[in-house]
Amino acid sequence: MRTQIQRRVVCWRALWLLCFSVVWSATDAQLRYTIPEELKEGSVVGNIAKDLGLDVSEISNRKLRIASESGKQYFSLNLRNGELLVSEVIDRETLCGQSASCVLPLQVIIEDPLQFYRVEVEIQDINDNSPVFQSDTKNLDASETTLIGARFPLEPAQDPDVGSNALRKYALNKNDYFVLQVKNDKDGTKVPEIVLQKALDREKQSLHHLILTGIDGGDPARSGTSQITIKVLDVNDNAPVFEQDLYEIKVKENSTPGTIIQIVTAIDEDDGVNGEIEYLLGSVTPETQKGLFSIDSDSGELTISKSIDYEMSNTYKIDIRARDKGVPVTEGHCTVHVKVLDINDNAPEITIASSPKPVREDAPAGTMVALLNVKDLDSGVNGNVTLGMTRDTPFKLKPTFSNHYALVTDSRLDRETFPRYEIELKATDSGSPPLESKKIITVEILDVNDNPPVFSERVYSVYMKENSSPGSILASVTASDLDTGENAKIVYSLLDSNTQGVPVSSYVYINAENGSIFSMHSFDYEKIKIFHVIVLAKDHGSPSLSSNATVHVFILDQNDNAPAVIYPSTSMGSVSHQRMPRAAKAGHLVTKVTAVDADSGHNAWLFYRLAEATDASLFSVNLHTGEVRTKRAVSEHDDPSQRLTIEIKDNGEPIQCTTVTVEILIEEGTQEAISDYNIKTTENNKKSGKITLYLIISLGTVSVFSVLTLFTLIVKCVRSSIRNSSCCIRRTDSGYKNPNRNLQIQLNTDGPIKYVEVLGGDMMSQSQSFGSYLSPMSEFSDLTLIKPSSTGNFTDTLNTLDASLPDSAWTFESQQVREQQ
Structure with a gap:
C-alpha cells in the first residue's frame, strides 16, 4: 500500500515537472532590472507585481513568490506591495x-493559475576597489x-573592478x-615594464629604489603602489631566452585537469651551472591563475590544474620565467595567452566604410558625411544589430541597405560654435543579454566667411600734442574675426573723408596689417583742433566682409605762440608815443598795454611787467590789465621825455614773452588841452549818445540771438544724446578755454580806454568780428568797426584776447561740437 502511494507521488511530481517545462519553454526573460553593486539590504530593485500587471490583492491570493537559479538567495519579495x-x-x-x-536570474512563480516568469537583475560595477599589487615590495637583480x-x-596591479573603473x-x-x-596585451591588460636608459655601474650605485603606482579610471581615481628595489649585480651576463616571446593557444573550457596545453622552451648560451634552466610561473601571473595552471620546472610543460570556467574569464595571461642557476641568477620571460573557447559571445562590430571628411558649415541638410556598416559574427537573433548615435548633434543616421548606414547632416552647422563633433556610434545586438560595441568618429567643420571683422571699440578718442613730429603713432585700432584662415585675415584702410576741405589721407596713414595710425605731418592747434578718421577693416574671405570704426x-595745445601787442600800435615804428600833463597826480592813467596770445587755456x-624805465619811481604797470599809471605826482624836476619798456609774459611752459617800448612826453599846458577836450566832449554828447544807442541796440540784438542759439543747442543736445553723440561743451572753472566759440561779447569800461567786442562763429572760420575802441586822448570819440579778412592772423589774435581781460569783463559763450560723420 505504501509503495503505491509513493508511486503516485512520483507520478504527480513527474506530471508537475512536465507542465512546468512546457509552461517555462513558452516563456522568456520578461523582466530585467539593473542595480549597482554594494546596495544596502532592503534596497528596492523594482516592483515585480506592478511590472507584471498584478494588483496588490493578487500577490497573496495567487501566492506570488521568487526562486533563485544560482542557489543563493540575494533578493526577497515584499508580499505587501510586490517590491523586489x-x-x-x-x-x-x-x-x-x-x-x-x-x-x-530569478524565477517568478504565480499559482492559481500557474504562471512562470524569468527576471534578470544586472549588477553594475562601482569603483570600490583600488589597484593592488601582488606584493608591496619587489626585489629585482640587474647585472651591471x-x-x-x-x-x-x-x-601588474590587480583591480577587480571592470570597465572604466578598471x-x-x-x-x-x-x-x-x-x-x-x-605594454598592452591583446586582451587589454596593461603590463608595466621598466626599461634601462642609462648603463648601470655597481661601483657608483648598487641599489635603485623605484615606486610603481597603478591608477584606475574611476572618478575619483584610486591607486596602489609597489616598492621596487633593483640590486645591481656582477657576472653571468646571459639570460635564458625563450623561442617565442608570446605563445597563443586555445583551450576548450571543458578540458580536464592535467591536460598539457603548451610546452615552452628556453635556451641559455652560458655553460655549466649558468646554463641550467628551471621554469617557474612568473610574478606577473595573478595568484588566481597560479591555482589554475602549473608548469614542470624541468620540461617546461604547462598543464591545467583545475577546471576553467569561460563565464569567469575567457582569456588568461600566464607569465613564465626561465631562470638559470648562475650567480647572479638571470632569467628570461615569455607570455602564454590562453583563449577559452565558448559559443555565442561576440559583440557587434562597427566598420567605417568611408571615413568622415570635413564638412563646410554652410552645407545643406542631407549632406553625406560618412558611410558605415555593422556586423555580428553570431547568427540568428544574436546577429540582429541595431545602430544608434549620440543625440543632440546636427547629424543623423540614414539606412541605405542591409546593415549599411549613411551619416548625413540634419540641421544648420556653425563652425564658430562647434568646430568639431565627437559622434559616438553604438551597435547593440538582440541577444540575451544583449551585447554592444561603441566607436567614436570625429567630424571637422570647415569655415566659410560668415562673420565680419569686429572692432574692439566702435569709437576711439585719441589725444595728440601739436607740433609732434611727423610719423608719430596716433593710435592702434584692432578688429577680430571669428572665422579662421584667410577668412580671418584683416586688412585696415582709411575711408575717404575731408576735414576742413582737406582729404584725411593727407593727415594720417594706417598700417594695413596691424591697424596702427601714424601722422603725416606736424599739427598746429591754432589751425586744426579736431578731425575724424573712419577706419575700414576688411577680411580676405570671398566674398569679403568689412566693418568700420571712427577715430x-x-x-592738444602747446605754448608755441608769443604774446602779440595790439595796443598801443607800433606799426609806424618800434616806439609808441604817448603824452601826459605835468600836472598829473599819483594814479593817473597814462596808457594801457593790451596783448593777446594765439594759444589757449x-x-x-x-x-605785464615794467622791464625798464627812465625813472622807475614815476610809473607802474598793472600785472593783469597792463594799465600804466603814475606812482606819484609829476614834479618840475622830472625829465619831460620818459621811455618805458614793458614786458608781456604768458603762463605757458616754456614761457613766451614780448616787449613793447612806450615813449611818454610830459608837456606843459596839456591840462588845458584836456579841459578843452572835456568841453568838446560835452559838446559832442549827442554824437556819443548816438554811438551808445547803437551799442545798446547791438547788444540787445546779440542777446536775443544768443538766447535763440542756446535754445537750439539744448534741443540738438537732447536729440543727439539719443544717438550717443557729444553736443555741448561748457568752459569750467578750471581755467581751460576752448577756442571754438560761436558767439562772444566782451564789454570793458574800466579806465579811459573803452572797447567792446562782438565775435561771431568759429574763430578759425570766415566769421565776422567787430570791435570799437574809444581813446580819451583823441579829440573825438572814435568808433572803429573792424571786419577780419580770411587770413587767420587777426582772427587768432581776437581768439585769445579774452584770456587776458580782467574779471570785470562780461563774457557770454556758447559752443557746439558737431561730430563728423
Whole structure:
C-alpha cells in the first residue's frame, strides 16, 4: 500500500515537472532590472507585481513568490506591495569576477493559475576597489653589464573592478636610470615594464629604489603602489631566452585537469651551472591563475590544474620565467595567452566604410558625411544589430541597405560654435543579454566667411600734442574675426573723408596689417583742433566682409605762440608815443598795454611787467590789465621825455614773452588841452549818445540771438544724446578755454580806454568780428568797426584776447561740437 502511494507521488511530481517545462519553454526573460553593486539590504530593485500587471490583492491570493537559479538567495519579495528587495549585499567581483556582464536570474512563480516568469537583475560595477599589487615590495637583480634598453617586466596591479573603473595607467617615480613603458596585451591588460636608459655601474650605485603606482579610471581615481628595489649585480651576463616571446593557444573550457596545453622552451648560451634552466610561473601571473595552471620546472610543460570556467574569464595571461642557476641568477620571460573557447559571445562590430571628411558649415541638410556598416559574427537573433548615435548633434543616421548606414547632416552647422563633433556610434545586438560595441568618429567643420571683422571699440578718442613730429603713432585700432584662415585675415584702410576741405589721407596713414595710425605731418592747434578718421577693416574671405570704426583725433595745445601787442600800435615804428600833463597826480592813467596770445587755456594767460624805465619811481604797470599809471605826482624836476619798456609774459611752459617800448612826453599846458577836450566832449554828447544807442541796440540784438542759439543747442543736445553723440561743451572753472566759440561779447569800461567786442562763429572760420575802441586822448570819440579778412592772423589774435581781460569783463559763450560723420 505504501509503495503505491509513493508511486503516485512520483507520478504527480513527474506530471508537475512536465507542465512546468512546457509552461517555462513558452516563456522568456520578461523582466530585467539593473542595480549597482554594494546596495544596502532592503534596497528596492523594482516592483515585480506592478511590472507584471498584478494588483496588490493578487500577490497573496495567487501566492506570488521568487526562486533563485544560482542557489543563493540575494533578493526577497515584499508580499505587501510586490517590491523586489536586496536581502544581502552583493559584491560583483565575488559573484562574477571580471566578466563584462554580471546577471542574476530569478524565477517568478504565480499559482492559481500557474504562471512562470524569468527576471534578470544586472549588477553594475562601482569603483570600490583600488589597484593592488601582488606584493608591496619587489626585489629585482640587474647585472651591471645589462645593456641599455633592457626590459624588466613588473607585476601588474590587480583591480577587480571592470570597465572604466578598471586599471588604466601606471606611473613611475622620476629617476636617471629607468623609464616606465606599458605594454598592452591583446586582451587589454596593461603590463608595466621598466626599461634601462642609462648603463648601470655597481661601483657608483648598487641599489635603485623605484615606486610603481597603478591608477584606475574611476572618478575619483584610486591607486596602489609597489616598492621596487633593483640590486645591481656582477657576472653571468646571459639570460635564458625563450623561442617565442608570446605563445597563443586555445583551450576548450571543458578540458580536464592535467591536460598539457603548451610546452615552452628556453635556451641559455652560458655553460655549466649558468646554463641550467628551471621554469617557474612568473610574478606577473595573478595568484588566481597560479591555482589554475602549473608548469614542470624541468620540461617546461604547462598543464591545467583545475577546471576553467569561460563565464569567469575567457582569456588568461600566464607569465613564465626561465631562470638559470648562475650567480647572479638571470632569467628570461615569455607570455602564454590562453583563449577559452565558448559559443555565442561576440559583440557587434562597427566598420567605417568611408571615413568622415570635413564638412563646410554652410552645407545643406542631407549632406553625406560618412558611410558605415555593422556586423555580428553570431547568427540568428544574436546577429540582429541595431545602430544608434549620440543625440543632440546636427547629424543623423540614414539606412541605405542591409546593415549599411549613411551619416548625413540634419540641421544648420556653425563652425564658430562647434568646430568639431565627437559622434559616438553604438551597435547593440538582440541577444540575451544583449551585447554592444561603441566607436567614436570625429567630424571637422570647415569655415566659410560668415562673420565680419569686429572692432574692439566702435569709437576711439585719441589725444595728440601739436607740433609732434611727423610719423608719430596716433593710435592702434584692432578688429577680430571669428572665422579662421584667410577668412580671418584683416586688412585696415582709411575711408575717404575731408576735414576742413582737406582729404584725411593727407593727415594720417594706417598700417594695413596691424591697424596702427601714424601722422603725416606736424599739427598746429591754432589751425586744426579736431578731425575724424573712419577706419575700414576688411577680411580676405570671398566674398569679403568689412566693418568700420571712427577715430576722433583731438589736438592738444602747446605754448608755441608769443604774446602779440595790439595796443598801443607800433606799426609806424618800434616806439609808441604817448603824452601826459605835468600836472598829473599819483594814479593817473597814462596808457594801457593790451596783448593777446594765439594759444589757449593757461598758455594764453598774460602778465605785464615794467622791464625798464627812465625813472622807475614815476610809473607802474598793472600785472593783469597792463594799465600804466603814475606812482606819484609829476614834479618840475622830472625829465619831460620818459621811455618805458614793458614786458608781456604768458603762463605757458616754456614761457613766451614780448616787449613793447612806450615813449611818454610830459608837456606843459596839456591840462588845458584836456579841459578843452572835456568841453568838446560835452559838446559832442549827442554824437556819443548816438554811438551808445547803437551799442545798446547791438547788444540787445546779440542777446536775443544768443538766447535763440542756446535754445537750439539744448534741443540738438537732447536729440543727439539719443544717438550717443557729444553736443555741448561748457568752459569750467578750471581755467581751460576752448577756442571754438560761436558767439562772444566782451564789454570793458574800466579806465579811459573803452572797447567792446562782438565775435561771431568759429574763430578759425570766415566769421565776422567787430570791435570799437574809444581813446580819451583823441579829440573825438572814435568808433572803429573792424571786419577780419580770411587770413587767420587777426582772427587768432581776437581768439585769445579774452584770456587776458580782467574779471570785470562780461563774457557770454556758447559752443557746439558737431561730430563728423
